Amino acid sequence: ELQLLESGGGLVQPGGSLRLSCAASGFTFSNYGMSWIRQAPGKGLEWVSAINNPGGVTFYEDAVRGRFTISRDTSRNTLYLQMNSLRVEDTAIYYCAKEVHPNMVVTNFDFWGQGTLVTVSS
Amino acid sequence: QSALTQPASVSGSPGQSITISCTGTSSDVNHYKYVSWYQQHPGKAPKLIIYDVSDRPSGISNRFSGSKSGNTASLTISGLQAEDEADYYCSSYTTTDTKFGGGTKLTVL
Numbered sequence: 001e002l003q004l005l006e007s008g009g010g011l012v013q014p015g016g017s018l019r020l021s022c023a024a025s026g027f028t029f030s031n032y033g034m035s036w037i038r039q040a041p042g043k044g045l046e047w048v049s050a051i052n053n054p055g056g057v058t059f060y061e062d063a064v065r066g067r068f069t070i071s072r073d074t075s076r077n078t079l080y081l082q083m084n085s086l087r088v089e090d091t092a093i094y095y096c097a098k099e100v101h102p103n104m105v106v107t108n109f110d111f112w113g114q115g116t117l118v119t120v121s122s
Numbered sequence: 123q124s125a126l127t128q129p130a131s132v133s134g135s136p137g138q139s140i141t142i143s144c145t146g147t148s149s150d151v152n153h154y155k156y157v158s159w160y161q162q163h164p165g166k167a168p169k170l171i172i173y174d175v176s177d178r179p180s181g182i183s184n185r186f187s188g189s190k191s192g193n194t195a196s197l198t199i200s201g202l203q204a205e206d207e208a209d210y211y212c213s214s215y216t217t218t219d220t221k222f223g224g225g226t227k228l229t230v231l
Binding site: 107 | 158169173213217218219222223
């Protein structure tokens, strides 16, 4: 069974850092691009970042570029999001999501994790 | 990065059909085949119901269908059922990112 399991969320002060992880299982992780997508409380979906397979090309939303870094470890079947200089407006549930098509990125997402909540507040 | 435009809400009675629109630009919806739709129930992760404009993932009812004309994509749900009540989001590929619509709340009367 395909599964994506996020972890690493929590409460952090403005200016702080967090690293999110997404453990993947049930599919050949190295064949698929992956994305992080967030949802602020009561708001809509917002794409944040993506990485291709095997991981040499990355993409970022303008609001997070220079502060967030996406990476993947194929040996551990894990996707990461290093978040630095966090702002109050980064508060959201962060989902990792798998591409529908192998060897594609930022197209369609067929499996999502359950999400991990990041709260940025003093 | 402007979001795609969706109506905030739509409603319909059981058994009826409804259509949700998603308007983008010539740089996203009109230009690429990678338009998708997601269903989200309260407190749950989004679920893919349409990808590549009109394809359905395995296990998704054929009551859900997608189409595109110019800058506007559409999701049609036929034979409305109570469990269809949810938020629906469209998205479109743009080569360097994915844009989402603001979401549409579907109420089944």
